[in-house]
Amino acid sequence: QVQLQESGPGLVKPSETLSLTCTVSGYSISSGYYWGWIRQPPGKGLEWIGSIYHSGSTYYNPSLKSRVTISVDTSKNQFSLKLSSVTAADTAVYYCARDQVLHYFDYWGQGTLVTVSS
Amino acid sequence: QSVLTQPPSVSGAPGQRVTISCTGSSSNIGAGYDVHWYQQLPGTAPKLLIYGNSNRPSGVPDRFSGSKSGTSASLAITGLQAEDEADYYCQSYDSSLSGSRVFGTGTKVTVL
Numbered sequence: 002q003v004q005l006q007e008s009g010p011g012l013v014k015p016s017e018t019l020s021l022t023c024t025v026s027g028y029s030i031s032s033g034y035y036w037g038w039i040r041q042p043p044g045k046g047l048e049w050i051g052s053i054y055h056s057g058s059t060y061y062n063p064s065l066k067s068r069v070t071i072s073v074d075t076s077k078n079q080f081s082l083k084l085s086s087v088t089a090a091d092t093a094v095y096y097c098a099r100d101q102v103l104h105y106f107d108y109w110g111q112g113t114l115v116t117v118s119s
Numbered sequence: 120q121s122v123l124t125q126p127p128s129v130s131g132a133p134g135q136r137v138t139i140s141c142t143g144s145s146s147n148i149g150a151g152y153d154v155h156w157y158q159q160l161p162g163t164a165p166k167l168l169i170y171g172n173s174n175r176p177s178g179v180p181d182r183f184s185g186s187k188s189g190t191s192a193s194l195a196i197t198g199l200q201a202e203d204e205a206d207y208y209c210q211s212y213d214s215s216l217s218g219s220r221v222f223g224t225g226t227k228v229t230v231l
Contacts, residue, residue, distance in 0.1 A: 037220070039165075046121060046225040047157075047165065047208055063216055096164055103171055104212045104220050105155035109164040 005110035023097030035100035040093040123223035141209030149190035
């Protein structure tokens with residue numbers, strides 16, 4: 002059974018960089034698929050942030066592209082998200098998920114709330 | 120902002136049939152890209168409900184069905200149950216947005 006778990010600070014100061022890691026178990030990232038990050042502001046809908054292939058190629062949401070970096074560490078079976086220059090608008094629950102060939106997300110982490118506040 | 124539009128809410132009595140629409144454009148649904156649906160129960164992560172327009176993952180009841188036509192797609196829930204009360208999101212791919220996966224605005228289903 003594929004499982005994903007997000008980890009990282011729950012509180013980030015404005016203008017700083019948000020950093021999260023997703024640890025995958027039950028499947029080797031190097032075997033294939035894209036791996037993605039999605040976020041959900043409190044009380045709002047889902048927003049795709051970006052996805053990375055096991056080889057390292059990436060696709061980012063154009064509205065966030067200038068601030069987002071997604072990387073993969075196949076040796077640790079993890080992939081990570083960095084979002085720079087955060088503001089209160091970046092406060093959200095951040096999910097990691099497996100991004101299937103047809104561009105849908107079949108396995109999700111439980112999500113982690115990141116609050117941007119001084 | 121979402122490029123796929125859904126009604127904010129739909130409701131129905133137990134046992135009834137409800138449908139949720141997902142309207143896109145010529146760069147996503149209308150371009151032939153598949154539509155997928157997720158169910159999000161309160162306080163939990165989204166769960167894949169329908170993939171590839173009409174396919175159900177293992178374990179999803181056949182009360183849930185999906186369809187697609189033109190620039191729109193629909194999710195139908197037949198025999199509505201109390202446990203179906205949740206938020207539902209459609210999702211597709213948009214060729215005009217550099218490989219973007221795009222989500223719908225979301226629909227709250229209320230069981231009366």
